[in-house]
Amino acid sequence: MKIAIIGTGISAITLAKHLKKDNFITLFEKSRDVGGRISTRRSKLYEFDHGAQFFTAKNKDFKNFIAPIIKKNIIQRWDARFAEFKNNMILRQHTWDSEYPHYVGAPGMRNILKHLSDDLNIKLNTEIHNITKNNNDCWNLFNTNGENLGDYDWVISTAPAPQSASILPQIYKYHSQLLNKKMLGCFSLMLGFKEPLNLSWDAALISEADISWISVNSSKPMRPKGFTLLIHSTNAWADKNINNDPEKVKKHLIEVTSNIIGHDTSVAEHIDLHGWRYANIEKQEDSNSLIDYKNKLASCGDWLIHGRIESAFKAGLMLAKSINKEL
Ligand SMILES: Cc1cc2nc3c(=O)[nH]c(=O)nc-3n(C[C@H](O)[C@H](O)[C@H](O)COP(=O)(O)OP(=O)(O)OC[C@H]3O[C@@H](n4cnc5c(N)ncnc54)[C@H](O)[C@@H]3O)c2cc1C
Known part of the structure; x- marks a missing residue:
């Protein structure tokens, strides 16, 4: 056939x-x-997984499927320091470990699909x-x-x-x-910095804001040295602003991020944006x-x-x- x-x-x-x-x-x-929504964008100094951030494996078939790719080091564990933010404050923190592994592609998420x-x-x-x-x-x-x-x-x-x-x-x-x-939208804001920001976490889930996620992308295994933050908007904010001027979207997401993490992220030397019209199912x-x-x-x-x-x-x-x- x-x-x-x-x-x-x-x-x-x-x-x-x-x-x-x-x-x-x-x-x-x-x-x-x-790769589709498992995607990696590279510039000269910086690299970002601007779609899926990491994944977990519960089902036996999936565990068996990824096992040989783990052996080849194209999938690696990301033992991130994880934080939960609410109203601009950290509620909880812990570090991901081998008990419930969080996996990423190496050197980028897209490499998994390239290999497969x-x-x-x-x-x-x-x-x-x-x-x-x-x-x-x-x-x-x-x-x-x-x-x-x-x-x-x-x-x-x-x-x-x-x-x-x-x-x-x-x-x-x-x-x-x-x-x-019905599928919902999402914006990915990509920021690359000359100097690393001093943060006590590598991955953060955000609630009560127009952004839902921030990760230090450069903290994932085998990434280039340049310090990077990857920010996701909420689906609701993206759906309202998906046709908005990208410069306005960047400005707003940078402001929100700066308020939450307590650092001025507008100083980033690399700023990029991607809008996903169909990020996930409602x-x-x-x-x-x-x-x-x-x-x-x-x-x-x-x-x-x-x-x-x-x-x-x-x-x-x-x-x-x-x-x-x-x-
Ligand atoms: C911002 C974001 C963050 C996410 N974070 C996570 C996460 O941390 N963990 C997790 O497990 N999942 C996450 N996901 C979800 C995960 O990425 C998806 O569940 C998964 O990648 C979907 O795979 P898929 O093959 O179903 O679809 P897709 O990856 O969307 O594949 C569909 C493909 O079809 C192609 N296509 C579309 N139209 C056409 C056409 N007309 N002709 C030819 N090709 C076409 C597209 O280019 C794409 O390659 C995230 C997704 C997004 C967008």
Whole structure:
């Protein structure tokens, strides 16, 4: 079978790696690199994981999946000094340890996906606009220039639900379910400093503010020396300001961060911003795979379960197992 997978996030890569080996699988990715929301941005001196920050592993399948990557040191433990802030005050602090490991990619989060996708057939810089059925009962995929990218028996979209809804045709059995999945936004503010800030923590969860998270990205293993902070806005603030002037967004998030941590973060020599329109699903649920056997269409992603790396893995694995039974 010829199978087209749209996306190269963890759900797509998991799916591709677990589908039966005698299929011909092609992955299409709109960005210039793999990873999706597991992403790393590098400048000359600084590096930031501006999507997922870290992950944990509860499920046995996921633990087994990451074990060989841990052995290769591409996944490492981040034993961060963790703090919880409320109303600009630290409520609690403790250090993460081996009892409940918090993992990151090394030297960046994206390296996990780069490693996993080494042996896959991937077309980067290829945004799928739509798909149509041809006379041979196969699907044709079209990019944003209207070019036909070939014939496929199956098409599986792992793009966030609203994007999958715009790619997949309305005859897809679960099209209306895709439209009903609301995803929330998030801003990532990236700050690089000439001099390190003196902080008593490496990762902080923030409540009662327009930001929800700050990490000292440079405290993760194998990062460049340049001191970096990575700040996430709350989903609610991002959704209100996602179309706002990026300079205004930066200014506000810098002000809020400075107030909370008690340092003037506007002195950063490197300031960058990324807006995620579809950062995570509004509701946490545990939906089944959305496979339309009649039309040979399917979709999956973290949005089927929960906005976490482990959930995206689970969604990809669950879909591969179901499709394997059919092929
Ligand atoms: C800011 C932020 C912080 C997070 N923090 C954490 C965390 O600390 N821990 C944790 O476990 N999880 C975290 N997450 C969630 C985690 O990143 C996701 O759950 C996971 O990466 C989702 O993987 P996925 O494969 O389902 O989707 P994605 O990674 O979104 O993959 C979808 C892919 O589809 C591609 N695509 C979309 N449309 C098209 C198209 N038309 N044509 C071709 N390609 C297309 C996209 O470019 C993308 O590569 C965070 C997410 C964000 C945004």
